[in-house]
Amino acid sequence: MALLEIRRISRQFGDTKAVDDVSLSIEAGEFFTLVGPSGCGKTTLLRLIAGFEEPDAGELLLDGRPLTGIPPEKRPVHTVFQSYALFPHMSVAQNIAFPLQMAGTASDEVRRRVDEALELVHLAEKTRHFPHELSGGQRQRVALARALVNKPRLLLLDEPMAALDAKLRQQITGELIALQRAVGITFVFVTHSQEEALAVSHRIAVMNAGRIEQVGVPDQIYGYPQNRFVADFIGTVNLLPVEVRAADQGGLRMFAAGLGEIAGAPATATAVGQRGVLALRPEQVRVLAGSERQEMDNHFRGTVHDYLYLGDVTVYKIALDNGSVIESLLANSLPGRARFLERGDAVEVGWQREAGVYLRD
Amino acid sequence: MRRGNVWLWTAALAVYAFLYLPLAVVVIFSFNDSLLNAAWVGFTTRWYTTLFEDADMLRAGGNSLFIAFSAAGVATVLGTMAGIALQRWQSGVLRCLPFLVLTPVAMPEILLGVSLLLFFRQVLDLTLGLVSILIAHITFSIGFVAIVVRVRLAGLDASLFEAARDLGAGPWQTFRRVTLPLILPGVLAGFLMSFTLSIDDFVITVFVAGVGVTTLPLQIYSMIKVAVSPEVNAVSTLLMALTLTLIAAASKLAPDALKAKP
Ligand SMILES: Nc1ncnc2c1ncn2[C@@H]1O[C@H](COP(=O)(O)OP(=O)(O)OP(=O)(O)O)[C@@H](O)[C@H]1O
Ligand SMILES: [Mg+2]
Numbered sequence: 001m002a003l004l005e006i007r008r009i010s011r012q013f014g015d016t017k018a019v020d021d022v023s024l025s026i027e028a029g030e031f032f033t034l035v036g037p038s039g040c041g042k043t044t045l046l047r048l049i050a051g052f053e054e055p056d057a058g059e060l061l062l063d064g065r066p067l068t069g070i071p072p073e074k075r076p077v078h079t080v081f082q083s084y085a086l087f088p089h090m091s092v093a094q095n096i097a098f099p100l101q102m103a104g105t106a107s108d109e110v111r112r113r114v115d116e117a118l119e120l121v122h123l124a125e126k127t128r129h130f131p132h133e134l135s136g137g138q139r140q141r142v143a144l145a146r147a148l149v150n151k152p153r154l155l156l157l158d159e160p161m162a163a164l165d166a167k168l169r170q171q172i173t174g175e176l177i178a179l180q181r182a183v184g185i186t187f188v189f190v191t192h193s194q195e196e197a198l199a200v201s202h203r204i205a206v207m208n209a210g211r212i213e214q215v216g217v218p219d220q221i222y223g224y225p226q227n228r229f230v231a232d233f234i235g236t237v238n239l240l241p242v243e244v245r246a247a248d249q250g251g252l253r254m255f256a257a258g259l260g261e262i263a264g265a266p267a268t269a270t271a272v273g274q275r276g277v278l279a280l281r282p283e284q285v286r287v288l289a290g291s292e293r294q295e296m297d298n299h300f301r302g303t304v305h306d307y308l309y310l311g312d313v314t315v316y317k318i319a320l321d322n323g324s325v326i327e328s329l330l331a332n333s334l335p336g337r338a339r340f341l342e343r344g345d346a347v348e349v350g351w352q353r354e355a356g357v358y359l360r361d
Numbered sequence: 362m363r364r365g366n367v368w369l370w371t372a373a374l375a376v377y378a379f380l381y382l383p384l385a386v387v388v389i390f391s392f393n394d395s396l397l398n399a400a401w402v403g404f405t406t407r408w409y410t411t412l413f414e415d416a417d418m419l420r421a422g423g424n425s426l427f428i429a430f431s432a433a434g435v436a437t438v439l440g441t442m443a444g445i446a447l448q449r450w451q452s453g454v455l456r457c458l459p460f461l462v463l464t465p466v467a468m469p470e471i472l473l474g475v476s477l478l479l480f481f482r483q484v485l486d487l488t489l490g491l492v493s494i495l496i497a498h499i500t501f502s503i504g505f506v507a508i509v510v511r512v513r514l515a516g517l518d519a520s521l522f523e524a525a526r527d528l529g530a531g532p533w534q535t536f537r538r539v540t541l542p543l544i545l546p547g548v549l550a551g552f553l554m555s556f557t558l559s560i561d562d563f564v565i566t567v568f569v570a571g572v573g574v575t576t577l578p579l580q581i582y583s584m585i586k587v588a589v590s591p592e593v594n595a596v597s598t599l600l601m602a603l604t605l606t607l608i609a610a611a612s613k614l615a616p617d618a619l620k621a622k623p
Contacts (some may be wrong), residue, residue, distance in 0.1 A: 072523070072527050087525075087539055088544045354615050
């Protein structure tokens with residue numbers, strides 16, 4: 001049985017459907033991530049789970065028991081707020097002791113557990129400090145320790161790293177994964193950074209306009225997006241408009257206007273004549289050198305439109321014969337650029353039939 | 362530039378002189394060894410001694426302190442609750458509530474005095490005295506406390522209160538452990554302001570005091586109807602010192618609250 005079962009819940013504010021008929025089931029021990037653009041309802045969904053909002057429709061079950069009508073303080077669910085919400089009038093130790101005291105824990109036990117929690121987040125020497133004396137990263141760790149100290153069934157994290165700089169985010173991302181593994185508590189993590197989502201999660205739910213677009217493990221979400229929104233939101237993607245010419249076990253035959261036939265992997269629920277797009281990741285599109293041409297299922301001529309040197313990789317923008325521009329990503333495995341192509345050079349690009357994902361309109 | 366500065370300084374000095382010279386005169390003459398407020402004769406503290414031997418004055422002072430303490434206490438409790446309510450319900454119909462609590466703050470005192478008198482006499486048929494004064498003072502103080510508390514709350518991160526609930530604190534524990542400690546400076550400032558307002562109040566008190574009970578401002582007024590005795594100077598000086606101390610304390614506790622508009 002799933003730890004948290006979300007059954008068709010909706011929450012509306014005026015005309016805005018903040019959460020619109022969402023169903024999810026989250027397993028015990030999972031690091032589950034909600035990702036989506038600003039205003040898509042991530043915070044509202046967390047607030048519904050925490051008990052700060054009641055759903056207009058649908059229900060939530062924790063360990064099989066309905067949460068309806070149970071106030072936030074009675075739910076074994078804790079939240080790490082985006083602002084951290086550390087109590088400014090309490091020291092680090094007092095902040096962390098708060099949930100234990102509320103639960104009526106004996107005072108020597110409180111002391112022991114607080115020390116343990118501080119150890120866990122590497123803040124043992126900051127016990128007596130007050131929140132305003134800590135750095136952003138330290139505050140975040142206090143908030144984590146406070147939310148974890150009395151072992152909730154579920155920890156909700158609402159963009160806990162939004163206030164930190166990029167370097168620190170990366171470091172803390174690592175720490176967060178280790179922490180989750182160490183405590184074994186189920187995390188529901190909200191972010192609008194897709195890289196973060198891919199890096200930390202066991203499973204990801206992509207949200208858009210109050211709805212769940214797709215749920216899956218990171219490589220599934222990235223590799224097999226189910227629709228254009230997911231393909232576009234997670235990572236970078238080339239979308240080539242195509243029409244299906246033939247579909248069978250062997251694969252898909254598509255036609256792109258001005259380019260010709262494209263071979264693709266088998267896809268379900270397609271019909272001849274259907275229109276859609278072929279979604280290709282930039283790293284799946286190769287700029288071909290002479291002999292590679294034979295090995296590629298699909299290859300097309302184009303010219304280098306522009307390129308972006310990023311150090312580890314170079315992104316080439318190639319204008320195909322039909323005018324569409326396709327991005328190709330090349331790893332710079334030796335110093336300098338992997339392929340010294342200049343703007344205007346005639347090139348050939350190609351990809352294997354398994355590379356792309358066909359998405360119907 | 363230089364010239365402008367000179368003018369500015371002159372203007373400022375004039376304003377301060379205008380404000381504080383009359384007060385300074387009262388203070389100086391309270392130490393003057395003469396029955397007449399005319400010329401400096403010599404230093405004395407005997408007017409203060411007289412003051413503390415004057416039974417009427419002492420009774421009035423006692424009344425004033427009692428009323429100020431009780432009215433400020435009750436107004437602080439009610440005003441704090443009102444302030445929290447104002448901060449929490451800011452949408453829909455309830456949005457006009459702030460205005461309603463704050464009306465007594467903005468209403469001319471004489472109007473409030475008259476309406477309270479009518480209310481006590483015609484509606485409640487209450488005998489005027491300590492109780493009526495107390496109720497009147499509570500009435501005009503609540504709004505001030507509510508403003509200060511609300512301003513203080515508005516400056517706090519709303520997720521603090523949600524965090525408390527989230528971490529297992531019920532509504533009452535959230536109030537006691539998180540809300541109250543955080544708004545305490547505002548609450549204390551509200552108490553001090555109410556106290557000052559109450560102990561200084563004349564206009565409203567005149568209307569609702571009735572015949573038996575007198576407060577310090579009423580007592581002073583009845584004494585200067587005869588003549589401005591040095592004893593009045595002395596009691597005014599003490600009152601002034603108390604008020605200034607309280608205002609200074611209040612503005613130290615909640616600097617933004619006292620400046621901000623409702
Ligand atoms: N209390 C509220 N009253 C009215 N509208 C609300 C309320 N809370 C959220 N909304 C609306 O619901 C929608 C979803 O908001 P929500 O905060 O859940 O988005 P989000 O995905 O967390 O966005 P972000 O990434 O910017 O934090 C938004 O359109 C928002 O304006
Ligand atoms: Mg949000």
